Amino acid sequence: MDSFLLHKKLPPNFSVLIPFIRFEKELENELLLSGHTIVFKNNKYFIVAPLDKKPIWAQELLSDCQCIEFSNKAHAVKVLKSFDTLGVYFPTDANTKLADSIRKDLRELSLKRIEFKVPSPFNFKYFAWGLLDSSHLIVCQSPSSQFPLGWHEFKEDKAIPPNRAYLKLWEVLSLGYIHLDKSDIAIDLGSSPGGWSWVLSQFVSKVYSVDKAPLSEKIQQQKNILYTSGDAFQIKPTDFADCSWLFSDIICTPERLLGLVHNWIDNSNVQNFVCTIKFKGDCNFDILKEFLQIQDSRIIHLYQNKNEVTWIRQGNKK
Numbered sequence: 001m002d003s004f005l006l007h008k009k010l011p012p013n014f015s016v017l018i019p020f021i022r023f024e025k026e027l028e029n030e031l032l033l034s035g036h037t038i039v040f041k042n043n044k045y046f047i048v049a050p051l052d053k054k055p056i057w058a059q060e061l062l063s064d065c066q067c068i069e070f071s072n073k074a075h076a077v078k079v080l081k082s083f084d085t086l087g088v089y090f091p092t093d094a095n096t097k098l099a100d101s102i103r104k105d106l107r108e109l110s111l112k113r114i115e116f117k118v119p120s121p122f123n124f125k126y127f128a129w130g131l132l133d134s135s136h137l138i139v140c141q142s143p144s145s146q147f148p149l150g151w152h153e154f155k156e157d158k159a160i161p162p163n164r165a166y167l168k169l170w171e172v173l174s175l176g177y178i179h180l181d182k183s184d185i186a187i188d189l190g191s192s193p194g195g196w197s198w199v200l201s202q203f204v205s206k207v208y209s210v211d212k213a214p215l216s217e218k219i220q221q222q223k224n225i226l227y228t229s230g231d232a233f234q235i236k237p238t239d240f241a242d243c244s245w246l247f248s249d250i251i252c253t254p255e256r257l258l259g260l261v262h263n264w265i266d267n268s269n270v271q272n273f274v275c276t277i278k279f280k281g282d283c284n285f286d287i288l289k290e291f292l293q294i295q296d297s298r299i300i301h302l303y304q305n306k307n308e309v310t311w312i313r314q315g316n317k318k
């Protein structure tokens with residue numbers, strides 16, 4: 001897209017979207033399908049007409065952005081120092097040398113790996129800035145993400161979890177997308193080698209863990225994880241009458257997962273779900289619409305998700 005005289009083409013209170021790396025195309029398709037105007041895009045960021053809800057495939061939404069002209073580096077630094085909070089720089093690809101030089105003269109909010117806590121206590125106020133070109137800043141004083149630019153790297157547990165899938169549930173829990181209670185009982189489908197079951201076992205009283213493949217030895221030892229070897233599509237929801245939550249990280253088509261979800265909604269007491277919808281190739285936006293027709297549900301592309309999204313429903317409890 002043409003960036004010539006871009007500052008003259010910006011709509012008032014424009015928004016900036018930062019796409020997830022490697023999923024820029026998905027964000028573009030999502031915006032096109034929803035009829036939203038893209039003013040400018042490159043592989044680092046999109047400038048769009050004002051938006052108040054973060055699209056699924058955006059890592060960060062910066063709403064109500066301002067474009068501020070500056071005459072030289074010292075002027076840009078002065079402008080950025082005039083804000084009450086610390087700034088976080090988002091790369092735009094415009095004059096990166098100048099951006100680096102400005103950053104050297106600023107105090108910035110540093111990005112540190114996050115300690116897993118529920119809920120996350122992190123609540124620093126910050127503003128986001130980037131360079132539109134060599135004489136214009138983009139500034140957003142109200143970024144949408146709790147963590148700067150939607151960056152969400154944890155201090156990982158290298159001792160117990162058998163793989164890194166557990167980070168998805170850490171993100172869901174620490175950002176308050178769901179609330180679990182010790183009186184809850186959960187079923188975890190497609191659970192092997194056991195990262196999700198391990199996380200869940202610390203927040204609910206009992207976890208039914210179902211997979212064709214076994215759990216890792218360490219996870220099997222957890223007393224409140226009850227493992228069943230089997231096909232998640234063959235088990236009967238009526239056999240798990242005490243469950244209030246269903247978690248699924250099964251590798252299957254979105255269509256098959258949707259059928260499974262409806263089966264559990266219709267035939268069990270489970271009203272609460274966290275399910276990974278996995279894609280082979282392009283995102284199927286039509287099937288996402290079908291998931292979203294289920295009341296009280298939402299879809300998020302977690303920082304920890306790859307070519308997949310997370311469908312979450314916290315409905316009524318048992």
Ligand SMILES: C[S@@+](CC[C@H](N)C(=O)[O-])C[C@H]1O[C@@H](n2cnc3c(N)ncnc32)[C@H](O)[C@@H]1O
Pocket residue numbers: 163165166189190191192193194195196197210211212213230231232233249250251252
């Ligand atoms: C991405 S892995 C799950 C990782 C798991 N959430 C964790 O934290 O360790 C996907 C799992 O789905 C399981 N799976 C695929 N089809 C299944 C089926 N029909 N029934 C049960 N499990 C299935 C696979 O065996 C695999 O272990």
